[in-house]
Amino acid sequence: MSTVHVFDHPLITHKLSLMRDKKTGPKEFRELLNEISTLMAYEVTRDLPLETVEIETPICKTQTKMLSGKKLAIVPILRAGLGMVDGIMSLVPAAKVGHIGLYRDPQTLEPVEYYCKLPSDAQDREILLVDPMLATGGSSSAAIGFLKKRGCFNIRLVCLIAAPEGVARIQKDHPDVDIFVAGMDDHLNDHGYIVPGLGDAGDRLFGTK
Ligand code: PRP
Ligand code: URA
Numbered sequence: 001m002s003t004v005h006v007f008d009h010p011l012i013t014h015k016l017s018l019m020r021d022k023k024t025g026p027k028e029f030r031e032l033l034n035e036i037s038t039l040m041a042y043e044v045t046r047d048l049p050l051e052t053v054e055i056e057t058p059i060c061k062t063q064t065k066m067l068s069g070k071k072l073a074i075v076p077i078l079r080a081g082l083g084m085v086d087g088i089m090s091l092v093p094a095a096k097v098g099h100i101g102l103y104r105d106p107q108t109l110e111p112v113e114y115y116c117k118l119p120s121d122a123q124d125r126e127i128l129l130v131d132p133m134l135a136t137g138g139s140s141s142a143a144i145g146f147l148k149k150r151g152c153f154n155i156r157l158v159c160l161i162a163a164p165e166g167v168a169r170i171q172k173d174h175p176d177v178d179i180f181v182a183g184m185d186d187h188l189n190d191h192g193y194i195v196p197g198l199g200d201a202g203d204r205l206f207g208t209k
Contacts, residue, residue, distance in 0.1 A: 005180045012182045020198045026207040037087025044180050073125040080201035084130040100143045109192045111142040123151035132201040134162035137169025144174045163194045
């Protein structure tokens, strides 16, 4: 069974509350998502392996530690996942970025794929799949399925807000994928929106409504 990590850091919680507020406009919404993504990246990468290397300081040679092992790829689920990329990249600038285009059919709530472009060595990378909203879990589950079909099996799912239904879906479909969220919400409404949530993340990010 995958692990769910819920970040209760006061800075993350405070910024998330500002994002939830319907009076927060797209500019501030984008900035907050960017900032929270950076804070989350710090925790999501906590267990990355280190190796001992020798360097020379201005004083002497010394043994110290640097990142080793698999390199990272950040894969946003379009559209709203795009809002999390820069914040994570500010901590791991060498990461490559892939894109998966999915939208949720408003009638069936089923995900429809319209784009997929991954780094050529994605299979050798640790993938951070990012999407602010984990609602029914259909989109994230499908995206993880696409990644696995293309040979990527080291995947962490990073979301801003999750509903219990979405978490249960990922744990059932992909028990090998750990989930990282800034807020665990209460339930989904009849239209598949997270309650209390923040509304439609893509629309709020890009001002399309
Ligand atoms: C939103 C969100 C997730 C999905 C979550 O995207 O960004 O991708 O819904 O819902 P689910 O867990 O029930 O699948 P949406 O389909 O609205 O597309 P958009 O990002 O292009 O607005
Ligand atoms: N997608 C969103 O953008 N918001 C929700 O609450 C659910 C799905």
